[in-house]
């Protein structure tokens with residue numbers, strides 16, 4: 001199995017690490033640290049050195065309660081960093097829900113679009129249909145501004161699976177081949193701790209969708225609830241969560257702490273190759 005990611009064909013035989021670069025003043029775990037182009041590019045290069053297989057650039061925080069940013073502002077944050085990284089040896093993903101920015105990012109060399117709204121904005125599916133880039137379709141209940149107010153499901157695993165199955169079908173219908181599609185249950189996006197734990201425990205069921213599976217648990221509030229720690233002190237919990245996700249079928253883990261995750265996965269890979 002592989003993921004077609006622009007000019008990169010990524011093998012999914014071993015788990016891939018997606019390193020997060022938030023070019024924002026307000027992201028929940030690293031807001032402000034990489035808010036200017038030079039610092040964001042330097043951080044990206046550090047993550048490549050640490051073993052990132054994919055870089056994910058975000059110019060809009062989607063943390064609970066976050067305010068949306070304008071297209072111009074998101075463009076101003078993301079495109080210069082993308083320009084500096086697009087010709088490198090590592091595929092660059094752009095984390096956006098705006099079809100205009102998706103198109104501009106693809107023209108500027110992005111290999112993947114990561115959309116927390118699963119290409120549901122008008123024009124998003126069409127924007128992605130023409131270029132051979134990968135797409136990450138994520139589940140979210142509600143909107144970032146209010147999604148943690150009162151999330152509710154009858155059966156969280158069933159409902160998230162059904163939603164993602166629908167989005168995969170819509171993407172395929174728009175002309176996006178399965179080997180370009182990634183799904184993600186969207187940990188923390190309109191979900192309580194119990195919902196997140198149910199999804200993590202049942203993650204393998206999402207492999208039934210027949211496309212690549214990504215999990216983003218890094219430094220999230222659920223880990224704060226379990227450990228009592230602040231976002232930047234959640235490295236150990238994040239590595240444990242990434243390992244559980246991989247054990248339960250995730251093929252890509254989206255993380256802030258690439259070096260620590262890479263070491264943990266080296267152990268996992270070594271044991272796995274014995275079987």
Ligand code: HH2
Nearest residue numbers: 022027028061062063136138184187216
């Ligand atoms: N989580 C965040 C942002 N984008 N994309 C996918 N596919 N999956 C995720 O779990 C996911 C995501 C939130 O994390 P972060 O980017 O660190 O924070 P913020 O949204 O505050 O910038």
